[in-house]
Every structure is written in structure tokens, then in C-alpha cells.
Amino acid sequence: MSLELCSTVSDFRDACDAIRASGRSLGLVPTMGALHSGHMALVDYARQQASSVAVSLFVNPTQFGPNEDLSRYPRDLAGDLEKCEAHGVSLIFAPPASEMYASDESTRVVVRGLTDGLCGAARPGHFDGVATIVTKLFAVVGPSIAVFGRKDYQQLKVVQRLVRDLLLPVRIFAHPTVREADGLALSSRNAYLTQEQRQRARAIPRGLLRAMHSFARGERRAVVLRDSVRDELGHAHLEAEYVTLADPESLAPVELGGAVGSTALLALAARIGSTRLIDNVVLGEETALSVSEEGSKAEGSEHA
Amino acid sequence: MSLELCSTVSDFRDACDAIRASGRSLGLVPTMGALHSGHMALVDYARQQASSVAVSLFVNPTQFGPNEDLSRYPRDLAGDLEKCEAHGVSLIFAPPASEMYASDESTRVVVRGLTDGLCGAARPGHFDGVATIVTKLFAVVGPSIAVFGRKDYQQLKVVQRLVRDLLLPVRIFAHPTVREADGLALSSRNAYLTQEQRQRARAIPRGLLRAMHSFARGERRAVVLRDSVRDELGHAHLEAEYVTLADPESLAPVELGGAVGSTALLALAARIGSTRLIDNVVLGEETALSVSEEGSKAEGSEHA
Numbered sequence: 001m002s003l004e005l006c007s008t009v010s011d012f013r014d015a016c017d018a019i020r021a022s023g024r025s026l027g028l029v030p031t032m033g034a035l036h037s038g039h040m041a042l043v044d045y046a047r048q049q050a051s052s053v054a055v056s057l058f059v060n061p062t063q064f065g066p067n068e069d070l071s072r073y074p075r076d077l078a079g080d081l082e083k084c085e086a087h088g089v090s091l092i093f094a095p096p097a098s099e100m101y102a103s104d105e106s107t108r109v110v111v112r113g114l115t116d117g118l119c120g121a122a123r124p125g126h127f128d129g130v131a132t133i134v135t136k137l138f139a140v141v142g143p144s145i146a147v148f149g150r151k152d153y154q155q156l157k158v159v160q161r162l163v164r165d166l167l168l169p170v171r172i173f174a175h176p177t178v179r180e181a182d183g184l185a186l187s188s189r190n191a192y193l194t195q196e197q198r199q200r201a202r203a204i205p206r207g208l209l210r211a212m213h214s215f216a217r218g219e220r221r222a223v224v225l226r227d228s229v230r231d232e233l234g235h236a237h238l239e240a241e242y243v244t245l246a247d248p249e250s251l252a253p254v255e256l257g258g259a260v261g262s263t264a265l266l267a268l269a270a271r272i273g274s275t276r277l278i279d280n281v282v283l284g285e286e287t288a289l290s291v292s293e294e295g296s297k298a299e300g301s302e303h304a
Numbered sequence: 305m306s307l308e309l310c311s312t313v314s315d316f317r318d319a320c321d322a323i324r325a326s327g328r329s330l331g332l333v334p335t336m337g338a339l340h341s342g343h344m345a346l347v348d349y350a351r352q353q354a355s356s357v358a359v360s361l362f363v364n365p366t367q368f369g370p371n372e373d374l375s376r377y378p379r380d381l382a383g384d385l386e387k388c389e390a391h392g393v394s395l396i397f398a399p400p401a402s403e404m405y406a407s408d409e410s411t412r413v414v415v416r417g418l419t420d421g422l423c424g425a426a427r428p429g430h431f432d433g434v435a436t437i438v439t440k441l442f443a444v445v446g447p448s449i450a451v452f453g454r455k456d457y458q459q460l461k462v463v464q465r466l467v468r469d470l471l472l473p474v475r476i477f478a479h480p481t482v483r484e485a486d487g488l489a490l491s492s493r494n495a496y497l498t499q500e501q502r503q504r505a506r507a508i509p510r511g512l513l514r515a516m517h518s519f520a521r522g523e524r525r526a527v528v529l530r531d532s533v534r535d536e537l538g539h540a541h542l543e544a545e546y547v548t549l550a551d552p553e554s555l556a557p558v559e560l561g562g563a564v565g566s567t568a569l570l571a572l573a574a575r576i577g578s579t580r581l582i583d584n585v586v587l588g589e590e591t592a593l594s595v596s597e598e599g600s601k602a603e604g605s606e607h608a
Contacts, residue, residue: 009471100471104554106417107435107469112410131411132470139471165411166436167313167404167443250408 003085005092009100009140012093016054016141019090024051028143028170030134033057033094034074035083038178038186042147043087045175049145054091055084056137061097062108063129069274074191093140100136109135109166111158114251118154118267119278122241130155131162138163143170151177151185153267153280157251177279179205185279192275200236201272207232207243208281211266215283220259225266225283233270241269241276248282260284307389309396313404313444316397320358320445323394328355332447332474334438337361337398338378339387342482342490346451347391349479353449358395359388360441365401366412367433373578378495397444404440413439413470415462418555422458422571423582426545434459435466442467447474455481455489457571457584461555481583483509489583496579504540505576511536511547512585515570519587524563529570529587537574545573545580552586564588 006012019026027050029042035057046053057080064070077094084092108128114120115127138146148156160172178186183205184198193201207229214228222245229243245254248265263284270277310316323330331354333346339361350357361384368374381398388396413435418424424431442450452460464476482490487509488502497505511533518532526549533547549558552569567588574581 013471013473102468104417105469106415107466108414108416109470110412110414112412113408114410136469136471139473142473162411164406165409165440166413167317167440169317169443169446 003081003089003092005081005094007093007095007099009095012054012091012095013140015091016143019052020142025144026050026141027053028137028141028146029053029055030137030146030148031055031057032059032073032188033080034076034188034191035080036186036188038149038151040083040087041178042149042175043084043089045173046145046147047088049147049173050143052090053088054093054141054143055080055089056093056141058093058095058100058133058137060100060129060133062101062132063126065123065125068123069189069192072192074188093137100133108132109162111161111165114154114157114161117246117251117253118242118244119269120154122269127155127158131158134159135162135166135168138168138170145171145173147173147175149175149177151187151279153265153282154251157249183209185277187277189275189277193272197272197275200238201277203232203236203238204268204270204277204279207268208266208279212281212283215260215264220261222254222258222260222264223256225260225264226256229266229268233268239271241271243268245283248285307385307393307396309385309398311397311399311403313399316358316395316399317444319395320447323356324446329448330354330445331357332441332445332450333357333359334441334450334452335359335361336363336377336492337384338380338492338495339384340490340492342453342455344387344391345482346453346479347388347393349477350449350451351392353451353477354447356394357392358397358445358447359384359393360397360445362397362399362404362437362441364404364433364437366405366436367430369427369429372427373493373496376496378492397441404437412436413466415465415469418458418461418465421550421555421557422546422548423573424458426573431459431462435462438463439466439470439472442472442474449475449477451477451479453479453481455491455583457569457586458555461553487513489581491581493579493581497576501576501579504542505581507536507540507542508572508574508581508583511572512570512583516585516587519564519568524565526558526562526564526568527560529564529568530560533570533572537572543575545575547572549587552589 027046029046031039059073109131110128111131120127156174163172182202184201211225211228226243233240244267246265248263254260265282267280331350333350335343363377412432414432415435419431460478467476486506488505515529515532530547537544548571549564550569552567558564569586571584
């Protein structure tokens with residue numbers, strides 16, 4: 001099978017329709033491009049779950065705030081195509097923004113509650129943009145499955161929720177965060193870091209690991225677990241936007257004076273210079289803060 | 305073909321999948337039940353456009369405000385089934401609310417701008433509820449076409465917009481308002497009227513007709529056209545919630561001191577006792593304020 005590149009909704013829809021009409025199942029991996037090994041792990045996993053895989057490469061403007069990094073977000077179409085070809089992708093969709101949003105577009109998919117805290121608090125409208133573009137991509141592709149990374153944990157929960165609530169006929173798989181050898185989560189935004197910043201960024205997985213060890217030894221006080229992370233960030237002079245313990249499903253925050261239950265999401269956003277990085281672990285889950293075996297732990301969640 | 309009745313999303317999805325898998329196209333007519341000849345005209349039109357037609361009967365709670373008529377909205381499943389059978393419907397979907405909304409559901413499809421004025425102003429959240437349930441029904445059915453009545457003009461525009469903006473693969477057809485012999489638009493809510501109120505309600509089409517005649521004679525002043533309607537409503541002691549001239553596409557209101565262009569939506573909501581009725585005409589369009597020939601003027605609008 002060769003790799004087909006589509007840049008219009010109409011061409012991409014036709015190509016997806018043709019695949020489905022031939023009786024093959026379609027998996028979708030939505031990305032913003034600048035693909036790295038984390039993305040390719042999602043692709044490999046999607047290929048295990050569906051006979052053909054489509055990858056979208058779209059830096060979605062509606063999920064960026066006015067002072068965010070939309071214009072400088074890394075783009076590498078040639079490299080993305082090469083990686084997708086090497087990983088057996090059937091279709092790539094790389095539209096201009098005008099294909100995805102009419103000039104007078106005015107529709108948003110809004111997931112309430114789940115989007116109040118964590119990244120949603122600092123990025124108003126971000127998850128409306130995410131939920132909207134994901135709904136649109138699903139409408140064009142008609143995939144039977146789609147794969148999202150757990151690195152963007154809140155995004156994953158938002159997508160799972162909208163799929164359930166809107167009764168969309170797609171099964172969402174969550175893939176574990178893929179990490180560098182030193183534990184830093186892979187992210188297209190890591191490319192922004194200077195060498196010195198890259199070294200300091202190791203404080204993020206170090207902090208999460210410290211909290212995991214502390215949790216494993218029986219620590220349940222929210223403030224202590226949180227401060228394990230904050231202290232590491234502070235030592236490396238990283239600015240914590242948030243370090244939050246929350247319910248892994250509802251994302252309701254655990255009060256700092258309280259204690260966590262048998263599992264808890266520990267999520268953070270930190271700034272190094274002008275770069276904003278996020279990471280998370282679910283305490284109480286069997287999680288390895290190391291490079292994941294690709295796809296080995298991805299978990300499916302059926303639509304309602 | 306016999307008529308199949310489904311009450312769960314899962315059964316209905318399977319039945320729709322089976323129809324599409326057999327190569328037949330599916331048309332959807334979403335309704336809140338209590339079917340009348342207006343609905344059946346939409347059904348007949350859908351049958352001309354698709355090989356099989358599904359009708360949903362669902363009094364959607366999220367489009368009712370806290371002080372609205374959700375609990376007393378007319379329901380007549382037996383009558384609805386009989387009418388659908390007589391009109392060659394293949395599938396009926398009559399779910400309980402719990403099938404359509406999980407107890408912790410939190411997702412809304414929101415269409416901005418188009419929903420600010422007219423009924424949107426008096427019914428906050430109404431069109432979010434409409435847009436959400438329509439998106440869900442489309443996700444379950446996967447129809448190639450769907451038919452909506454022009455009586456609910458703002459709803460029609462909201463649906464057309466969300467289909468375009470969310471790139472949904474469905475073609476929306478607009479069916480002309482079906483009227484009684486005296487011009488009153490058919491509505492399930494007409495059943496609330498006493499005989500005396502039913503007589504007074506004739507002021508609604510009379511007012512719209514007066515404005516149409518005035519427009520045909522060259523009148524373009526917004527305030528004069530509006531007052532043609534308001535005067536008729538006033539004489540019959542109907543309380544006008546709004547009588548508004550607006551752009552037929554953007555629904556942007558025409559200022560009262562200004563003049564309308566070559567076409568203008570003239571829309572109203574009026575109360576008779578506790579019953580709220582709506583109606584509209586598009587001035588400058590070839591429109592008959594009489595019982596429409598069923599389907600003869602329905603107009604398709606392709607998704608983007």
C-alpha cells in the first residue's frame with residue numbers, strides 16, 4: 001500500500017470512504033505534526049487495531065490562546081511523511097486552516113466540568129478547540145478506532161467523554177506516555193528547549209517519580225505528594241503553573257488538606273523560559289516512568 | 305418492509321447499520337413526536353430522497369428551559385406509530401431520556417451568533433440542546449439526508465450551520481411550513497389551544513400575510529413591516545414575545561429605523577394564554593401562506 005496525502009476535506013473524505021467501502025477498518029491518529037517517536041507509537045498501536053491507519057497533521061488554531069505558540073509551533077511535513085511511510089500509514093491529512101474552519105464558522109463542541117481545572121484553567125477555550133477539531137476529524141474519517149496519548153491526559157478524558165456523550169461510533173484507545181531514556185515525556189515542544197533547559201527539564205519526571213515512590217511507600221497526604229513534585233521543579237528553577245492531584249476519571253481536584261484514594265492523577269504544567277511542558281502519572285496504577293513498549297499497555301474504552 | 309421500533313441507542317444503531325450495509329440510503333426526520341401532517345410532509349419528502357426513512361420521537365429535555373412545557377408536551381406513541389406505518393417509515397426511535405443522556409453527561413454542541421436573537425434570546429440554552437441532540441442522532445443513524453421544517457426557521461439555520469461547521473456527512477433539506485386552511489402553521493403545541501384561542505391565533509398568519517402584501521407593494525421600512533404584524537397580534541390580544549426582521553442567512557436583525565433588502569426573514573413568537581407559538585415568512589421569496597404541496601418546495605443544502 002502506498003501513502004496518500006490529502007489536503008482537502010473532500011479528497012480526504014473520499015479516500016476514507018473508499019477504504020471503508022473496501023471492507024477495511026480505519027484507525028485515526030490525530031496529531032499536530034512534528035511527529036516524534038511518541039506519535040509513531042500511537043500509529044503502530046493503531047495499525048494493530050485497524051486494517052488501515054490515517055494520520056492527521058493539523059496545527060489547530062482554535063486550541064491556541066492569543067498569547068500562545070501557534071505561529072512558532074514546529075512544522076515538518078517532509079519528515080512527517082517519511083515517518084508515516086516507514087510506519088505503514090495509508091492516509092495523511094494535512095489541510096490548511098481554511099479547509100477546517102469557514103471564515104464565519106461558529107460551532108464549538110464544549111465539554112464542561114472536565115475542562116475546568118488543570119490545563120483548562122490556564123488555557124480558556126483550549127479544550128473547546130480540541131473537542132471541536134476531534135469531532136470534525138471523526139466526522140470526515142468515520143474511524144472505527146482512534147488513538148490518543150496519555151501524556152495529554154486531560155485531552156484524553158475530554159475526548160473519551162465527548163465520544164460517549166455524543167454517541168460517536170468510534171472506540172478510543174489510550175496509549176502510555178512515551179519517554180526519553182531520562183524520563184522526559186516526548187513532546188514536539190521539547191524542540192524549543194536549549195541544552196541547558198533540556199537538562200533542567202529532567203526535574204519533571206524526577207518529581208513525578210519521587211511522588212510515585214512516596215505513594216508506593218504509603219504516603220496519601222495530597223500536600224506531601226504535591227510538594228514532592230514542586231520541590232524538584234523549584235530546585236531546577238522551573239516555574240510550576242500547576243501541580244495538581246485529581247480524580248483520574250472526573251478530574252475533580254483532591255483538596256490539599258486531604259488524602260488521595262487508591263488512585264490519583266498527579267498532573268503538572270511547568271514553564272522553562274517561554275516553553276510550557278506538561279506531564280502526569282496516575283498514582284496507584286501500574287505505570288512505568290520509562291520508555292513504554294509501544295502499544296503494549298494501550299487500553300481501549302468502548303463508546304457508550 | 306415492516307416498521308421497526310427501537311428504544312435503545314444500541315438497537316437503533318444496529319438497525320441503521322443494517323440498512324446502510326444493505327446498500328440502502330437512510331433519511332432521518334428528527335421529531336419530538338405528537339406527529340401531525342407537517343411532520344408527515346417531512347417524512348414523505350425524506351422518502352423521495354432516501355430509500356429508507358427513520359423517524360426519531362424524542363422530547364429532548366435539554367432544549368426546554370426550567371419554566372417551559374417539557375412535562376406537559378403532548379405525547380402520543382400509538383398515534384405516531386400508526387402514522388409512520390401509513391407513510392412507509394422503516395425505523396422509529398423512541399428512547400427514554402436516560403438512553404440519550406448519561407447522568408453525568410457534560411457535552412454540548414454550541415452554535416454561536418445565529419442563536420443570539422429571535423427564540424435564542426428568550427430561551428437561553430435552547431439551541432445548545434437542539435444542536436446537541438441533532439448531532440447525537442446523526443452520530444447514531446449516519447443518515448445521508450435529514451429533513452427539517454421551515455416553521456422552526458432558526459433551528460433549521462442552526463442545524464445547517466453545525467452540519468457545515470462540524471463537516472458532518474449529511475445533506476439537510478428544508479421543507480416549507482405546512483399550514484391549516486386558515487393559514488395557522490401546524491404545531492404540536494396547537495393542541496394546547498382552546499377553541500377561542502385557536503380563533504385568535506389566526507392573527508399570526510394574518511399579520512404575516514399583511515406584511516407580505518405590504519412588501520410586495522414595495523414597502524421596505526422595517527418598522528412598518530413589523531408593525532403590520534404587531535397590529536394584527538394586538539387586535540387579537542396576543543402577546544408578542546418578538547416580531548423581528550432579520551437577514552435570512554446570518555439572522556442578524558434589521559434595525560427598526562432601517563430598511564430591509566431584497567429578502568428578509570420576518571419571524572415572531574407570540575403567547576396565547578400559556579401557549580407560545582412561533583411562525584415566520586421570508587419576504588421576497590416566492591412563498592405561499594397556504595397549505596404547502598408536500599415536499600414540492602423542499603430545498604437541499606449540501607454540507608461543506
